[in-house]
Amino acid sequence: MNKLSPRLNAVANFIEDSSKVIDIGCDHGLLSIYLANKYSNIKIIASDVNENALNCAINNIKKTNLENRIDVRLGKGLDVVDPNEIDTVVIAGMGTNTIVGILKYDRDKLINVKNIVIQSNTDLYFLRKNIISIGYYIEDEVLILDKNIIYTVIKFSKGKKKYNYKELYLGPILMKKNDSLFKRKNEKELNNLKIILGNITNGHYLYRKKIKRNIKILESLK
Ligand SMILES: C[S@@+](CC[C@H](N)C(=O)[O-])C[C@H]1O[C@@H](n2cnc3c(N)ncnc32)[C@H](O)[C@@H]1O
Numbered sequence: 001m002n003k004l005s006p007r008l009n010a011v012a013n014f015i016e017d018s019s020k021v022i023d024i025g026c027d028h029g030l031l032s033i034y035l036a037n038k039y040s041n042i043k044i045i046a047s048d049v050n051e052n053a054l055n056c057a058i059n060n061i062k063k064t065n066l067e068n069r070i071d072v073r074l075g076k077g078l079d080v081v082d083p084n085e086i087d088t089v090v091i092a093g094m095g096t097n098t099i100v101g102i103l104k105y106d107r108d109k110l111i112n113v114k115n116i117v118i119q120s121n122t123d124l125y126f127l128r129k130n131i132i133s134i135g136y137y138i139e140d141e142v143l144i145l146d147k148n149i150i151y152t153v154i155k156f157s158k159g160k161k162k163y164n165y166k167e168l169y170l171g172p173i174l175m176k177k178n179d180s181l182f183k184r185k186n187e188k189e190l191n192n193l194k195i196i197l198g199n200i201t202n203g204h205y206l207y208r209k210k211i212k213r214n215i216k217i218l219e220s221l222k
Contacts, residue, residue, distance in 0.1 A: 004034050007119060007151045010144040011092050014117045014155040017041055019088040022081055024102060025049070029057030029070070031092065036069040047073040047080045077102035078109040087112050092119035092153075096127040107134060115139070116156040124152055125169045132168075137161035141173040143181040150185045166217050183221075190218040 004012060008031050015021060017039040023032045026046035035042055046061070048054045054074050061070050073080040078089075089110070091099050099120055103110065110116075116136060120127055128138065136156035144151050152171065163172055174182050197211045 004030060005146055006144050007146040007153075008034070008092065010142050010151070010153045011090060011117055011119050012038070013142075014115075014140065014153060015039075015042075015088060015090065016115070019043075019115070020086050021045070021088040021090055022047060022078070022086045024077060024089065024091045025053075025094050026057050026072075027053045027093070029060045029072075031090065032057070032070050033060060033064050033066055036066045037064070043071075043085075044069065045071045045073055045081060045085065047075060049074075049076045078106035081109060083109050083111045088115045088117070089113055090117045092117075094120060096120050096123045100127065100130040103131065103134060110134070114158050117153070118156070119151055119153045121149075121151060124154075124171065125165075128154070128163070128168045128171070131156050132161075132163065135160065138163075138172055141171045141177075143174060143179070143185060145181060150181055150188075152185075165213075169214060169217060186218050186221055190215065193218070 011031060012034055015035055018041040020043040021035065022045045024047055026032050026048050029046050032044045032046040036044055046057050048057065051074060054072060058072055061067055061072065091102065099118060103116070116131060118127065118131070135158060137159045138154060139157040140155045142153050144153060154171070167175065170186070193211050193215050197208065197215065200208050200211065202208070
């Protein structure tokens with residue numbers, strides 16, 4: 001079995017056997033290849049909007065003789081699937097705005113989607129808030145250290161739960177786990193926010209207010 005980076009391995013750990021997965025933005029295809037090797041009953045669509053990226057995936061899939069197991073499709077977001085083809089969406093290595101755009105733009109494609117697994121490192125408050133707003137709750141979350149970067153991977157499942165601002169910002173499950181990476185991530189974030197606050201002019205009132213609110217939350221963890 002091909003070896004995945006710790007980041008993609010954490011994503012793969014949230015995918016279940018016998019699921020019908022779309023790996024959106026598959027790029028090299030390594031996650032899809034790993035999942036096809038790991039689970040004999042999984043169905044996988046590997047898609048990418050970029051033709052060169054998809055060709056890279058196709059080559060890797062051929063090298064591993066998985067052409068009959070992985071369905072490769074060129075296109076944007078959920079455009080490439082019918083709702084009955086998928087019950088799991090995986091999006092890794094993309095910014096939150098793109099991810100939220102993909103999921104919110106094509107809501108009707110999510111009718112049968114039970115699980116959404118996301119790895120993104122930008123604005124996780126916005127990410128959690130928006131995915132929850134389309135009818136999912138946070139089933140699990142994990143932090144993973146890969147090449148000295150702390151990545152967040154979140155598994156959303158269909159259903160409703162209410163969260164407050166602090167939970168959406170820090171991650172309700174990460175807060176409960178409260179492990180050493182969580183502390184390290186928050187310390188780093190606190191330092192960054194203090195620097196940002198020092199550089200924002202008084203005119204940006206709402207942005208300053210948001211940063212101050214987040215600083216207060218992070219300081220309360222100490
Ligand atoms: C940084 S790579 C991440 C690759 C892989 N998922 C990973 O985590 O290692 C992002 C990929 O997403 C693709 N992408 C960006 N926007 C997309 C969209 N709207 N639909 C499908 N693919 C997209 C890019 O072409 C690129 O190959």
